[in-house]
Amino acid sequence: MSGSPPPPRWAERLVALLAPERVREELLGDLREGYARRADDPRRARAWYGGQLLRTVVPALRMRLRSDFVPSDDSGHTMESLIHDLRYGLRSLWRSPTFATVATLTLALAIGVNTAIFSIVSVVVFADLPMQDAETVSIVRAVNPELGVDQGSLSVPDYLDLAERAESFESLAALTEDQWVLTGLDRPQRVTGYRVTANILRQWRLPPVLGRDFAGGEDREGAGRVVMLSYPFWQSQFGGERDVLGRTLRL
Numbered sequence: 001m002s003g004s005p006p007p008p009r010w011a012e013r014l015v016a017l018l019a020p021e022r023v024r025e026e027l028l029g030d031l032r033e034g035y036a037r038r039a040d041d042p043r044r045a046r047a048w049y050g051g052q053l054l055r056t057v058v059p060a061l062r063m064r065l066r067s068d069f070v071p072s073d074d075s076g077h078t079m080e081s082l083i084h085d086l087r088y089g090l091r092s093l094w095r096s097p098t099f100a101t102v103a104t105l106t107l108a109l110a111i112g113v114n115t116a117i118f119s120i121v122s123v124v125v126f127a128d129l130p131m132q133d134a135e136t137v138s139i140v141r142a143v144n145p146e147l148g149v150d151q152g153s154l155s156v157p158d159y160l161d162l163a164e165r166a167e168s169f170e171s172l173a174a175l176t177e178d179q180w181v182l183t184g185l186d187r188p189q190r191v192t193g194y195r196v197t198a199n200i201l202r203q204w205r206l207p208p209v210l211g212r213d214f215a216g217g218e219d220r221e222g223a224g225r226v227v228m229l230s231y232p233f234w235q236s237q238f239g240g241e242r243d244v245l246g247r248t249l250r251l
Contacts, residue, residue: 004036007049014053026250030183052188132205140172173203180251185237191251193227201228210234211245227251 006012012028019027031052038045140162142152153176154162163172175196182191198214201207209231218226227249229238238244 004039005042007032007035008046011049011053027183030188030250034187048187136170137204138169171199171203173197173200175200182249182251184248184250191233210242 015028016024035045035049038048142154159174175194178195179190179192182189198216198219201213217223
């Protein structure tokens with residue numbers, strides 16, 4: 001592949017400009033390899049590369065806009081968080097007019113992509129099994145009548161405080177939906193999943209079909225990144241192979 005023509009220079013510059021530094025070279029390398037495999041048909045290769053830009057550059061753009069953002073401890077309501085993120089994004093664009101031009105163009109091409117990029121070091125698999133004693137499971141929501149919020153999400157501090165003090169529950173677990181760009185397989189793709197506390201499956205009394213449950217402490221800051229695949233994803237992306245355990249996924 002060393003003699004294959006490289007991807008368009010402008011496209012690589014766009015990726016280099018927007019991708020977080022810690023994943024920049026790896027992402028560029030994956031895209032170059034994919035381009036080289038299709039280099040015998042330049043038109044097909046360029047079309048493929050353009051499609052990958054829409055799946056990877058926009059999430060990288062969002063990551064850059066949020067790279068310095070740390071949510072406040074009391075920002076537990078969905079609408080408040082949305083407004084805060086919007087204001088922060090506008091300030092970031094205003095400070096960098098050149099970057100704002102690229103950002104506006106990229107968002108116009110593929111608005112709505114919502115993801116983060118980080119490394120995963122282990123995998124386990126679980127099936128879509130019925131929850132045991134489902135009638136004993138409750139969903140806790142935040143309520144703020146002044147803001148008209150009656151189905152809000154709890155902030156992390158609120159959840160930790162509730163988990164420590166609540167006496168009406170046997171145990172509490174938390175999850176929040178998120179999206180990532182998965183690379184390293186046949187092609188980069190956007191996937192939807194959940195960030196969860198380590199006790200989520202024990203809370204639901206659902207055992208993994210293959211591999212192990214999350215270990216205590218793996219949801220703490222600084223712990224190794226681990227991922228649990230859904231049964232359909234395991235089947236569709238890995239053909240149900242049992243040696244999937246321990247593989248590395250790049251998200």
